[in-house]
Amino acid sequence: MIGYIEGKLLKKEDDKILVLANQIGYEILLPAIVMETIKIKKTGEEISLYIYYQQTERQPKPILIGFNLETEKEFFQHFISVGDIGPLKAVKAMNIPVCEIARAIESKDVDKLKQLKGIGSRTAQKIIVSLEGKVSKFVLIRKSEQKEMSAVGDFSGQVFDVLVAQLGHKATDAKQMIAKAFKRNSSISTPEELFEEIYHGNES
Secondary structure (H helix, E strand, O other), X not given: OOOEEEEEEEEEOOOEEEEXXXXXXXXXXXXXXXXXXXXXXXXXXXXXXXXXXXXXXXXXXXXXXXXXXXXXXXXXXXXXXOOOOOHHHHHHHOOOOHHHHHHHHHOOOHHHHOOOOOOOHHHHHHHHHHHOOOOHHHHHOOHHHHHHHOOOOHHHHHHHHHHXXXXXXOHHHHHHHHHHHHHHOOOOOOHHHHHHHHHHHHHO
C-alpha cells in the first residue's frame, strides 16, 4: 500500500496530477483544498504528498488521493465513513479547509456543509449525525499550518528547489525548514531573507 510519495511534478490537470517517483508515474487525485496549494508549482518541481490508497473488488483500479497534511488524510478517512460518501465524492466535496468542515460538523451547521460540492441538505445532516463528536480535533488545524504546505509557492518555491536539488535536503525536511523560518519571522519577503532565516535565524 502507498501512504506517501515524493517526486517530481510531471503534469497538472483540474483535479489530478502526475508525479514521477522512482521512475514510475503516479496519477494522484487532489481535493480542491490541496490543488490550490499545488497550482503555483511548475512542472519538474519536487512535490511530496500523503496518500490515501483505495482499491476494492468493485473498484479494482487503484485510486491514489493526495494530501499536504497527514491530518487532512485522517479527516478524509472519517469523512468517507459516512454513508453515501465514497472517496471520489469526498475528493470533489472538500473545497473548503478541513478545519472549517470539522467546525461545521461539530456546530451542526448544515448551511456551511451545503457549501461542499455535491452535498445537499440530506447528506449534510447525515454527515453531522455520523461524525459529530468525532472530528473536534480537526477544528484545531491552523490556517498557518495549511499555509506551511503552500509555502513552496511564490518566492519560497525557489528556495525549496535549491534546498532539495542543490543542497541535498529531503523534500519533507525542506518544507519543515521553510515553515519554521516563517514561524520565526513572518515578515520574510524575499528568497535571500528566507535563506538567512533558515540557516541563521535559529542561532539567535
